[in-house]
Each structure stands twice: as structure tokens, then as C-alpha cells.
Amino acid sequence: MSIVALSALDKRIINQLHGGFPLCPAPYRVAAEALGTDETTLLERLTALLAEGTLTRFGPLFNADHMGGANVLAAMAVPMARFDAVAAQVNAHAEIAHNYQRDHALNMWFVAAAATPEAVEACFCRIEAETDLAVARFPKEREFFVELKLSA
Amino acid sequence: MTLDRLDLALIRATQGGLPLTPEPYAALAAKLGTTEAEVIARLTALQDTGILRRIGAVPNHYRLGYTANGMTVWDVADAQVDALGEAIGRLPFVSHCYRRPRALPHWPYNLFAxxxxxSRVDADALAAQIAAVLGAACHGHDILYSTRILKKTGLRLVD
Structure with missing residues (x-):
């Protein structure tokens, strides 16, 4: 994926619209003033940044813990000869939200999300039965507050 | 706080993002059969309770040139891991920080950041800053870089 060159305005949008978006009837107009632009331009730039993939999303971000479901990180040590076949077996489960290859003996890391912890566990058990590989479960025991800003 | 039907409808309606129209909350209200004032009041309440983390832009790390995305993992003394986890979460370059169970004997790590x-050189330097904060309470660490995205659909609200 290519790295983009951004205009000064686009950089301000990405760096300053991290959070704190106004909760008022015309929030883009208020936010645009703070960014030194106008509502129409801000809406055009957000639309373009989303379309080109520089932003993956613009809007409310909810805490998954409150969204009525369970999600658990897990990992497997997959023999390289079977890696793509096992990835296909894991990804075939609708519960799997993300799956990454990582450079470690535990080389496949995925998150399963479902309505209940029992449904997540059942998904892991099915993956173990289908692949004949152990799934190491890493449920979140505690989340530490973070406030990341990636500057553009 | 218990979420009612309208809160859940609001979460579902905004999973794809906030409408990119001059009056986005009025647009949501029209879709959900309520008023703009009610949508703003609900979002304000959700934000106050922390269920709504923030409203804003989510950049694509890779497109901004953040191509070295490392999962740093640490074996930290149980008695100190919570206090140190708080400190690691406050470092400006950490996007997620969790305490998780160890999977012994092969996985001694209980703190994930x-x-x-x-670049990987820069990421290794950030890991060194984490190591400095953890000090003697840390008995070992590793950095796992993602080498391939196998699936990415994002977490969705369960129906």
C-alpha cells in the first residue's frame, strides 16, 4: 500500500480531528472554523481521504466491551507448509474479525468476536478440531487507557 | 449504564461512520425516527460514560508511513504489572495496552503494547523506551511484527 503525500489542510484534519468532534447541529462548520477552512471544503476533504483510504473511518468509536459481545485474542503455531490452508480454515469462521501473520513461533494471531464468551470458546474449539492445532487464548484481563495520536 | 433500543440503533447506524452532510445528527435522527436533540443527547451521555470513546478520524497507519506496527510483549512481575501498565498506556506512541494471561511454558508474556x-529501527527504539519504564520488574520481552494481514473485517455490534 502506497504512502500518501498530504496537503497542509489534510494534515491538520488528520491531526486535529482525532477526537472532540462537536455535538451540535452543524458540527462540520464548527470544526472547519477551528481548522481554518469552511464546511464545504472539510466535507469534501473527509470524503476524499476516506475514498483514497488515508482515513479508514470518520465517526464515533465505541468501546467494544459495552457493545453486547465478547472478543478474544488467540494465536496458533502453524507449520509453514500448511499456513495458507490453515488461514483459510480459520478465516472461514464468521466470528474471526482480524487475522495477522506475525514473525514468531506463534505465527498466526486472530481475534474472535461473538455474542457471548461461550460462543467465542466454541469457535476456538471448532478451529482446534478442524486444524488439529492448539489455539492459545489470550483474553483481555485488563485494558490500560491510551490516547494515541498518529501525526500525519 | 444500560443501553436501550435507541442507543443500540444509534451504534449500529454509525458503525460505517458519521454521515458526511452538514447536519449529520439530524440525518441520523431522520433514519432512526427520533429528533436531532435526542441523538445529540444520547451521544453526549454515551461519551460521558466512556461507552463512546471519541468521535473523530481514524487514520490508516500504513498510508501515513507507519509501516512498522509491532506487538511488543513483556513478562512483568505480577505485583507490578497493573501500575506499570498504566504508565505504558500513557506513552504517546502506544495505541493499545492490555494485561493478558501467560501461556507457559512457551509464552511468558503478560503485558501487550x-x-x-x-521503520523497525524506530519501533525497536520505542520498545527500548518501554523497557526503561518497566525496569527490573520486566524479565523478558519480544516484538512481533505483522508480516501479512490475513483477514480484517473489524469488530461489529452483535445482533
Whole structure:
């Protein structure tokens, strides 16, 4: 994926619209003033940044813990000869939200999300039965507050 | 706080993002059969309770040049891991920080922190800053870089 060159305005949008978006009837107009632009331009730039993939999303971000479901990180040590076949077996489960290859003996890391912890566990058990590989479960025991800003 | 039907409808309606129209909350209200004032009041309440983390832009790390995205993992003394986890979460380059169970004997790590940098050399330098904060309470660590995205659909609200 290519790295983009951004205009000064686009950089301000990405760096300053991290959070704190106004909760008022015309929030883009208020936010645009703070960014030194106008509502129409801000809406055009957000639309373009989303379309080109520089932003993956613009809007409310909810805490998954409150969204009525369970999600658990897990990992497997997959023999390289079977890696793509096992990835296909894991990804075939609708519960799997993300799956990454990582450079470690535990080389496949995925998150399963479902309505209940029992449904997540059942998904892991099915993956173990289908692949004949152990799934190491890493449920979140505690989340530490973070406030990341990636500057553009 | 218990979420009612309208809160859940609001979460579902905004999973794809906030409408990119001059009056986005009025647009949501029209879709959900309520008023703009009610949508704003609900979002304000959700934000006050922390269920709504923030409203804003989510950049694509890779497109901004943050191509080294490392999962740093640490074996930290149980008695100190919570206090140190708080300190690691406050570091400006950490995007997620969790305490998780160890999977012994092969996985001694109980603290996970995601870091984002422009190169692996830079990411290793960020990991060194984490190591300095953890000090003697840390008995070992590793950095796992993602080498391939196998699936990414994002977490969705369960129906």
C-alpha cells in the first residue's frame, strides 16, 4: 500500500480531528472554523481521504466491551507448509474479525468476536478440531487507557 | 449504564461512520425516527460514560508511513504489572495496552503494547523506551511484527 503525500489542510484534519468532534447541529462548520477552512471544503476533504483510504473511518468509536459481545485474542503455531490452508480454515469462521501473520513461533494471531464468551470458546474449539492445532487464548484481563495520536 | 433500543440503533447506524452532510445528527435522527436533540443527547451521555470513546478520524497507519506496527510483549512481575501498565498506556506512541494471561511454558508474556513507527529501527527504539519504564520488574520481552494481514473485517455490534 502506497504512502500518501498530504496537503497542509489534510494534515491538520488528520491531526486535529482525532477526537472532540462537536455535538451540535452543524458540527462540520464548527470544526472547519477551528481548522481554518469552511464546511464545504472539510466535507469534501473527509470524503476524499476516506475514498483514497488515508482515513479508514470518520465517526464515533465505541468501546467494544459495552457493545453486547465478547472478543478474544488467540494465536496458533502453524507449520509453514500448511499456513495458507490453515488461514483459510480459520478465516472461514464468521466470528474471526482480524487475522495477522506475525514473525514468531506463534505465527498466526486472530481475534474472535461473538455474542457471548461461550460462543467465542466454541469457535476456538471448532478451529482446534478442524486444524488439529492448539489455539492459545489470550483474553483481555485488563485494558490500560491510551490516547494515541498518529501525526500525519 | 444500560443501553436501550435507541442507543443500540444509534451504534449500529454509525458503525460505517458519521454521515458526511452538514447536519449529520439530524440525518441520523431522520433514519432512526427520533429528533436531532435526542441523538445529540444520547451521544453526549454515551461519551460521558466512556461507552463512546471519541468521535473523530481514524487514520490508516500504513498510508501515513507507519509501516512498522509491532506487538511488543513483556513478562512483568505480577505485583507490578497493573501500575506499570498504566504508565505504558500513557506513552504517546502506544495505541493499545492490555494485561493478558501467560501461556507457559512457551509464552511468558503478560503485558501487550502495540507500537507504531516509520521503520523497525524506530519501533525497536520505542520498545527500548518501554523497557526503561518497566525496569527490573520486566524479565523478558519480544516484538512481533505483522508480516501479512490475513483477514480484517473489524469488530461489529452483535445482533
Amino acid at each position: 502495540m507500537v507504531h513507527a516509520h
